[in-house]
Amino acid sequence: MQQSAPVRGSSRIRLDVDAAGRGDRIFEGATKAGAIAILALLAIIILLLLFESRNIFGHQGIGQFLFTTTWDPVFREFGVFAFIYGTVISSVIGLLLATPVAVGAAIYIVEYAPRWLRSPVSFTVELLAAIPSIIYGLWAVFILGPVMRFHIEPFLQTWFGPIPIVGNLFEGTPIGRDILTAGVILAIMILPTIMAISREVIMQVPDTQRDGMHALGATKWEMIQGAVIPYARAGIAGAAILGLARALGETMAVTMVIGNASTSITGSLFEPGYTMASAIANQFREADSQVYLSAIIAIALVLLVIAMIVNILARILIYSLVGKQSNSSRIG
Amino acid sequence: MQSGNETAAQLATPKASPGVSRHAILLQGDSRYRFRKAFSGIMAAAVAACTVFGVTILWIILGYVLVRGLPALDLAFFTERPMPYGEVGGGVAPAILGSLYLIAVACVIGLPLAVLAAIYLSEYSHGRFGDAVRFVIDLLAGLPSIVVGVFVWTLIVINTGSFSGLAGAVALAIIMIPIVARTVEAILNLVPNSMREASLALGVPMWKTILRVVLPAAKSGIITGVVLAMARAGGETAPLLMTTLGNSFFNFDLMQPMAALPVQIYNYAVAPYADWHTKAWGSALVLIALIGALSLLTRWAVRGQKLGES
Numbered sequence: 240m241q242q243s244a245p246v247r248g249s250s251r252i253r254l255d256v257d258a259a260g261r262g263d264r265i266f267e268g269a270t271k272a273g274a275i276a277i278l279a280l281l282a283i284i285i286l287l288l289l290f291e292s293r294n295i296f297g298h299q300g301i302g303q304f305l306f307t308t309t310w311d312p313v314f315r316e317f318g319v320f321a322f323i324y325g326t327v328i329s330s331v332i333g334l335l336l337a338t339p340v341a342v343g344a345a346i347y348i349v350e351y352a353p354r355w356l357r358s359p360v361s362f363t364v365e366l367l368a369a370i371p372s373i374i375y376g377l378w379a380v381f382i383l384g385p386v387m388r389f390h391i392e393p394f395l396q397t398w399f400g401p402i403p404i405v406g407n408l409f410e411g412t413p414i415g416r417d418i419l420t421a422g423v424i425l426a427i428m429i430l431p432t433i434m435a436i437s438r439e440v441i442m443q444v445p446d447t448q449r450d451g452m453h454a455l456g457a458t459k460w461e462m463i464q465g466a467v468i469p470y471a472r473a474g475i476a477g478a479a480i481l482g483l484a485r486a487l488g489e490t491m492a493v494t495m496v497i498g499n500a501s502t503s504i505t506g507s508l509f510e511p512g513y514t515m516a517s518a519i520a521n522q523f524r525e526a527d528s529q530v531y532l533s534a535i536i537a538i539a540l541v542l543l544v545i546a547m548i549v550n551i552l553a554r555i556l557i558y559s560l561v562g563k564q565s566n567s568s569r570i571g
Numbered sequence: 572m573q574s575g576n577e578t579a580a581q582l583a584t585p586k587a588s589p590g591v592s593r594h595a596i597l598l599q600g601d602s603r604y605r606f607r608k609a610f611s612g613i614m615a616a617a618v619a620a621c622t623v624f625g626v627t628i629l630w631i632i633l634g635y636v637l638v639r640g641l642p643a644l645d646l647a648f649f650t651e652r653p654m655p656y657g658e659v660g661g662g663v664a665p666a667i668l669g670s671l672y673l674i675a676v677a678c679v680i681g682l683p684l685a686v687l688a689a690i691y692l693s694e695y696s697h698g699r700f701g702d703a704v705r706f707v708i709d710l711l712a713g714l715p716s717i718v719v720g721v722f723v724w725t726l727i728v729i730n731t732g733s734f735s736g737l738a739g740a741v742a743l744a745i746i747m748i749p750i751v752a753r754t755v756e757a758i759l760n761l762v763p764n765s766m767r768e769a770s771l772a773l774g775v776p777m778w779k780t781i782l783r784v785v786l787p788a789a790k791s792g793i794i795t796g797v798v799l800a801m802a803r804a805g806g807e808t809a810p811l812l813m814t815t816l817g818n819s820f821f822n823f824d825l826m827q828p829m830a831a832l833p834v835q836i837y838n839y840a841v842a843p844y845a846d847w848h849t850k851a852w853g854s855a856l857v858l859i860a861l862i863g864a865l866s867l868l869t870r871w872a873v874r875g876q877k878l879g880e881s
Contacts (some may be wrong), residue, residue: 263777266777267695273691277684277708278704289741342621344622369803370806374858377851406836461611471838471847490809491809516717520812526580539717543714545717550713554709
């Protein structure tokens, strides 16, 4: 854009065509107003949530709100730590399950797949991203849940249950509506996000890196391991964190399978849990007092802050690698 | 990268008995070399399996929606309103119309803002203000949709005292704005500068150049971006649950609760009746078909058009 700027700003044009100059100023003003409105939108969202959640912080203080697990609207006790725990654990499970598969698929598409196969495969996986979360939720409730309950969870319990420490993760009765099921459906949902960005990042690895490894006598996998992955590491990490951001804020699919029952933290993945998002979705209609109302709004505020931090972190990592290149396609 | 090269050097120079050249080792099928080849093959198979898994899971989910949803579909499903439990028949017509209506209103609210901002970013801004706006757009795009739901619920539903179609449309608009702004800016950036210069050189003012030359050149890309955002908004559930609430009746009054397809799916799915579960799958099939039709329609509308041609 720098190239066109001097032309527009040229005083000669302004003088010669006065009316046009006025038109330009009006049009630029209008577009700038649009840009400012977007800035204002985010500011208003944050300020309104802050303002409306003031009651809860006045009621019991920010520490008790964030770090206690008693959520008892009847007795006006609102501690969201169990929700934060459920959110983080289910998202981390999703991330751990999805990242290896997504990065593997990205590597396959860039490094192995024949050219004709690349775009149909990427397209298909990206279709996964277009499926609305309510449909994942529906599928998870009726298909994934029973599979987890009758096959996967008993299997995990049989094999890992007896092992100390690890066994604690798989304690309790498998019911199929618990933190683990939520994590699995989250993994499926964030798979396309991580894959698409990892693929972009891996494509940015210069061929000279690959040629160098080949010339040293490396096998294909050694080439990927030694040249491609180290080069793309920051970007892949960014992709994973962006996937995490999506998982943290995911509402419907998680709400439908996580159980929404217990606010105690037992450490077992077979425990029905709550996430911040599912707590909001389940309880916003029950808010019968100012304090309860502002407690729910405050959950949204916490979620917003966490989502923002995670997003910013992811973008820093991705831009450090991809941003430069894609910016160069900008004009000027 | 450095560590990579070291690894390569170590691997490529196996600790061989002195006197045997590296070449000989590589070519004579020394066991370490065979192991390396085999490992490479295994990893190739592993990443291929990852891809197969990603593709398969999509078809499994779509397959279930198709197989379980098809039995629910009949004419009444598309023309009637939902029946209370126990009564036979009924459909999701209010939800289909409600979804389309909400998306249309959301477009009216959100698109002008998003497109104006995109034009500003692409055509006028340079420097820090533009970067700040881009950053905020990225943050908005990363907002969990439930947070948008809570925001609109707080702003409109609590203040007006009722769930309403308008609140739902505002929520969808907030979700669409960053998507549209980002894609449109990217598309406008792809319009060659020579086109702007040619127009300006003819004495056409900047604003007319943008409206008559730049935007038409980017038309197909802009449409694609808008439809992408509409498809995304059409599938949103959580923010609608908190704002329009859903409705079993036909309603086109923006100040009243309005039905929407995703909310309808949710209400059917969490109910304990088998008949409603079938209807949930049917509604899911309709929703996927709607979203798919939207994208196919755009592909068809902008077919054969490349950027720069109009």
